[in-house]
Amino acid sequence: MSGRKRICFTFVGDIERDSRLQRFATAAAERYDVHVLALHTRDVAAPEGVTLHRLMPEHPSLRRSLPAFWRRGGTLAKSLNADLYLASDLYSLPVAARAARARGVPLFFDSRELYTHIAALHGRTLTQRFWRTILRMYARRAAMLFTVNEAIADILRGEGYTVRVLRNLPDRIVREKTDRIRLALNIPATQRIVLSQGGIQQGRGALLAVRAVAALPECALVFLGDGAMSTEVVEEARRQDCAHRVHILPAVPSAEVLTWTASADVGLCLIEDLGLSYRLSLPNKLFEYIAAGVPVLGSDLPEIARVVRAFDVGCIVPADDAAAVSLALAELLNSPERLAQYREHCLAHAPALQWQQERATLLDALGAILPY
Numbered sequence: 001m002s003g004r005k006r007i008c009f010t011f012v013g014d015i016e017r018d019s020r021l022q023r024f025a026t027a028a029a030e031r032y033d034v035h036v037l038a039l040h041t042r043d044v045a046a047p048e049g050v051t052l053h054r055l056m057p058e059h060p061s062l063r064r065s066l067p068a069f070w071r072r073g074g075t076l077a078k079s080l081n082a083d084l085y086l087a088s089d090l091y092s093l094p095v096a097a098r099a100a101r102a103r104g105v106p107l108f109f110d111s112r113e114l115y116t117h118i119a120a121l122h123g124r125t126l127t128q129r130f131w132r133t134i135l136r137m138y139a140r141r142a143a144m145l146f147t148v149n150e151a152i153a154d155i156l157r158g159e160g161y162t163v164r165v166l167r168n169l170p171d172r173i174v175r176e177k178t179d180r181i182r183l184a185l186n187i188p189a190t191q192r193i194v195l196s197q198g199g200i201q202q203g204r205g206a207l208l209a210v211r212a213v214a215a216l217p218e219c220a221l222v223f224l225g226d227g228a229m230s231t232e233v234v235e236e237a238r239r240q241d242c243a244h245r246v247h248i249l250p251a252v253p254s255a256e257v258l259t260w261t262a263s264a265d266v267g268l269c270l271i272e273d274l275g276l277s278y279r280l281s282l283p284n285k286l287f288e289y290i291a292a293g294v295p296v297l298g299s300d301l302p303e304i305a306r307v308v309r310a311f312d313v314g315c316i317v318p319a320d321d322a323a324a325v326s327l328a329l330a331e332l333l334n335s336p337e338r339l340a341q342y343r344e345h346c347l348a349h350a351p352a353l354q355w356q357q358e359r360a361t362l363l364d365a366l367g368a369i370l371p372y
Contacts, residue, residue: 195264205270
């Protein structure tokens with residue numbers, strides 16, 4: 001767009017299914033000429049007002065695709081002549097950092113988690129060391145880091161970074177229950193829907209959820225979004241003799257998520273304590289459940305427990321004890337009054353947990369460095 005300053009976001013993944021990047025880019029596009037450079041296999045539409053540049057991976061393995069992406073993406077990013085580069089994850093940070101340095105313009109980095117402490121690196125010392133080196137090499141060049149909560153922000157500030165907190169909150173509220181999940185899977189009206197939203201990945205309590213629901217024949221467990229552990233979930237459901245009540249739906253575009261969420265009776269947020277990043281995590285699904293009026297059963301981890309208790313929107317359970325999760329779930333589903341109360345609290349507090357507030361913080365941070 002002629003006359004507007006340009007921002008280039010970099011990202012590894014599917015922008016259509018990443019609500020955080022969508023919201024960042026869409027908000028920035030109100031004031032800037034926004035381009036997103038992404039490494040992904042699927043051809044998807046860009047958000048309104050955003051130009052998408054998609055690079056295909058050169059290898060099925062993400063790890064083996066990254067060096068080529070850093071080279072090709074770096075060249076393309078530099079050619080876009082942006083006035084600011086914003087890396088939306090650690091994996092694309094070298095692309096944004098190199099282009100920003102070559103252009104002599106500011107770099108921002110969205111550290112949406114403590115990347116060197118994620119569950120996927122648990123016990124992988126050499127890989128963890130590699131990503132720590134990447135982080136040290138490039139993040140120190142950033143004029144600003146964003147992250148998802150104050151606990152992570154405090155750690156990053158202690159390492160010398162300038163940080164602002166931007167929670168990944170929903171941009172709307174769904175006040176009426178829907179039947180999208182029940183109709184899509186033909187779940188009997190006699191079964192309650194227990195939802196686990198987001199990818200089926202290590203550390204997200206997928207197998208724990210299957211074991212917990214196995215003892216509750218009145219429940220259907222639905223995963224909205226598949227992932228690396230999908231096969232393990234299916235096998236565990238067979239072992240627990242509840243495969244007919246465990247369902248996996250593919251991920252849906254972020255714009256549609258809440259209408260599916262609103263089908264559930266209870267939403268699971270069973271993050272496991274597999275490292276500092278997960279211990280301090282504040283998953284998108286937690287706020288999506290609240291925005292759809294779905295009571296939460298969450299892990300007894302600091303940030304999750306703080307939100308659930310502060311707004312009184314559900315129950316907290318130990319995320320390493322299937323029996324305790326099963327008992328808490330049974331007690332909750334057998335108490336219509338509690339469910340109704342939690343649902344009421346969700347919808348009462350949802351307006352205070354909307355993206356519009358974070359959007360203002362984002363635009364203020366961008367405007368301070370790149371006046372529009």
